[in-house]
Amino acid sequence: MEFVCLLVVLAVFFFVYRQTSSRSGSGGLLSLLVWGIVICLLASIYNTGDKIFQNKLLGEIYEKVQSGISNEQVGFRKARDGHFYVDIVVSGVKLKCLVDTGASDTVLSQKDAIRLGVDPRTLNYSKEYNTANGKIRAAPVILRDVYLRSYYLPYLEVSVSGVREQERSLLGMSFLKHFDFFIKKDVLFLLQK
Known part of the structure; x- marks a missing residue:
């Protein structure tokens, strides 16, 4: 999954770079860098949020089992x-x-x-x-x-x-x-x- 995310980020980088470099010379590189940081942050937040949700759900299940609510x-x-x-x-x-x-x-x-x-x-x-x-x-x-x-x-x-x-x-x-x-x-x- 992380490999696919990396490929998507690289594809977006390439696309944004091609679009901005043809219009504004050196400003395109700065724009590419900003977009890359934004995409990496969003991917990281999404990935971390999913793990937090899974761990919270598993923790609740274990608490129920351990506390005897589901003693069977x-x-x-x-x-x-x-x-x-x-x-x-x-x-x-x-x-x-x-x-x-x-x-x-x-x-x-x-x-x-x-x-x-x-x-x-x-x-x-x-x-x-x-x-x-x-x-x-x-x-x-x-x-x-x-x-x-x-x-x-x-x-x-x-x-x-x-x-x-x-x-x-x-x-x-x-x-x-x-x-x-x-x-x-x-x-x-x-x-x-």
């Missing part, structure tokens, strides 16, 4: 990388997971499995998944006492990834099916069914 749903802001991350607690261990609505199952990274006391070397990797990066194998396990803030699941069937390099655990539809969810203004809202 929780919101998670989109991260800078464009993804949503959710912290869950499993048997007292906090895991930061990537929300993946395209994944049918919840898949733990091997690092997170180890943190939960599961040894990936002893598992039976009997499941196969087709992913964007090709096929992977995974081992089914059952997690006990799963919390997402105040929401509680007594157990959750998940898989442990057979890919050692997988850095982040994925919260797929096997977890999300317990919630109604929607995204509004870069905030993911979850409401337990």
Whole structure:
């Protein structure tokens, strides 16, 4: 968006310069400079005003969620990388997971499995998944006492990834099916069914 704005500003500069330079010699350059400053200021005010409005709106949504006015749903802001991350607690261990609505199952990274006391070397990797990066194998396990803030699941069937390099655990539809969810203004809202 900023690139498009820059192109528009340059096009206006060129147009104004051509119009004024043919009429008044050196006065055209001064006029061009004034117009450029005015356009940059207007673009900056517009861009800043939009961000202020978005932050104010998101702040109001978060206040409502945090204050208990909407105690049935929780919101998670989109991260800078464009993804949503959710912290869950499993048997007292906090895991930061990537929300993946395209994944049918919840898949733990091997690092997170180890943190939960599961040894990936002893598992039976009997499941196969087709992913964007090709096929992977995974081992089914059952997690006990799963919390997402105040929401509680007594157990959750998940898989442990057979890919050692997988850095982040994925919260797929096997977890999300317990919630109604929607995204509004870069905030993911979850409401337990």
